[in-house]
Amino acid sequence: MIADESSNRYWIGFDLGGTKMLAVLYDDLFQPVARTRKKTKGHEGQEAGLKRICKLVDNVLEEGKITRKQLCGIGLGCPGPLDLQKGIVLEAPNLAWKNVALVSVLEAEFGCPAMIMNDVDAGVFGEYRFGAGRERRCVFGVFPGTGIGGGCVYEGKIVRGTHNSCMEIGHINVIPNGPQCGCGLNGCLEAVASRLAISSAVAAAAYRGQAPFILEEAGMDLSNIRSGVLAEAVQKQETVVEAIIRQAAGYIGVAVAGVVHLLAPDVVVLGGGMVEAMPDLLLKEVGKHAREHVLDSLKETFEIAIAERGDDAAVLGAAAWIRENIDSKNSTNREKKQKTISAPSVD
Numbered sequence: 256m257i258a259d260e261s262s263n264r265y266w267i268g269f270d271l272g273g274t275k276m277l278a279v280l281y282d283d284l285f286q287p288v289a290r291t292r293k294k295t296k297g298h299e300g301q302e303a304g305l306k307r308i309c310k311l312v313d314n315v316l317e318e319g320k321i322t323r324k325q326l327c328g329i330g331l332g333c334p335g336p337l338d339l340q341k342g343i344v345l346e347a348p349n350l351a352w353k354n355v356a357l358v359s360v361l362e363a364e365f366g367c368p369a370m371i372m373n374d375v376d377a378g379v380f381g382e383y384r385f386g387a388g389r390e391r392r393c394v395f396g397v398f399p400g401t402g403i404g405g406g407c408v409y410e411g412k413i414v415r416g417t418h419n420s421c422m423e424i425g426h427i428n429v430i431p432n433g434p435q436c437g438c439g440l441n442g443c444l445e446a447v448a449s450r451l452a453i454s455s456a457v458a459a460a461a462y463r464g465q466a467p468f469i470l471e472e473a474g475m476d477l478s479n480i481r482s483g484v485l486a487e488a489v490q491k492q493e494t495v496v497e498a499i500i501r502q503a504a505g506y507i508g509v510a511v512a513g514v515v516h517l518l519a520p521d522v523v524v525l526g527g528g529m530v531e532a533m534p535d536l537l538l539k540e541v542g543k544h545a546r547e548h549v550l551d552s553l554k555e556t557f558e559i560a561i562a563e564r565g566d567d568a569a570v571l572g573a574a575a576w577i578r579e580n581i582d583s584k585n586s587t588n589r590e591k592k593q594k595t596i597s598a599p600s601v602d
Contacts, residue, residue, distance in 0.1 A: 268570030269331040273349030278315040279570040289319030297350035329369040330573030332377030370577045373420035375404030376413050381572030382524045383408040386563035391521040398527040403445045427510045444510045448503040450529050454480035456499045465495040482532035508544025526562030534561045
């Protein structure tokens with residue numbers, strides 16, 4: 256792919272994951288110009304990780320035949336707690352990072368604005384702009400994986416706190432005094448409906464002899480009981496596995512009902528690897544339980560949809576978010592300048 260010379264603005268969306276990092280270069284119409292990915296190799300430490308990120312940005316610029324001077328901004332979707340105002344990754348356990356001033360490093364290296372955002376927020380914004388949430392007033396996203404991430408775009412803006420992201424649907428309590436979650440609380444949605452929770456229950460079923468396909472294919476190692484294996488077990492009519500997944504999806508539906516009561520979203524977007532592996536099953540179960548737990552007046556006010564952009568949602572969202580912020584800032588500055596120029600003189 257080679258850049259369109261008629262466009263003079265280019266943006267990079269960057270998805271920083273625990274196992275891989277993906278960078279995509281876009282023109283001003285968000286057509287992809289170039290893309291490249293690398294393994295994250297978080298075990299190598301913070302300094303090596305920052306160098307890999309900078310190298311990947313240079314690689315995607317080189318592939319797109321774009322110079323650093325033509326790059327207008329870098330948006331990054333990042334895991335872990337973030338200080339959004341200061342551009343600091345406060346902690347990323349999968350990367351062994353703490354207090355990494357990622358924005359400062361990138362702005363100093365590339366001479367253009369950079370911005371970090373929660374990776375799920377990036378994915379939901381990508382779906383709002385270019386996927387299942389297009390042209391909707393309120394879009395809520397739920398992304399079940401090792402945990403369960405959530406994000407919301409309301410009237411074109413990401414809902415978040417002053418300093419950090421929010422919409423932690425994975426830590427909504429769905430079972431009072433229920434199983435302990437990895438966060439230390441009890442009864443969180445993640446504790447009963449994440450892929451990790453599902454895999455744990457499936458491994459126990461395999462141990463009891465109730466899931467022979469899982470036992471043969473993946474054993475009882477949770478790292479092997481991944482979304483694709485679970486989906487295959489359902490296709491092979493391993494009923495106990497299907498029942499576990501349906502129960503988990505039901506809990507997600509209960510949590511979604513709470514979101515509907517609070518935000519009245521037009522669409523709830525389901526995404527992530529587990530949803531991609533079993534879209535019909537999860538769409539049906541989440542929708543069924545969500546509508547069973549909302550007020551009658553709200554039952555037909557929202558849609559539940561499968562994410563359309565896959566891995567590209569986060570990079571698209573990150574690139575679009577930084578462009579929107581830069582354009583908004585420039586527009587505000589122009590208005591201030593015009594008001595200053597047009598202000599009447601005082602004799």
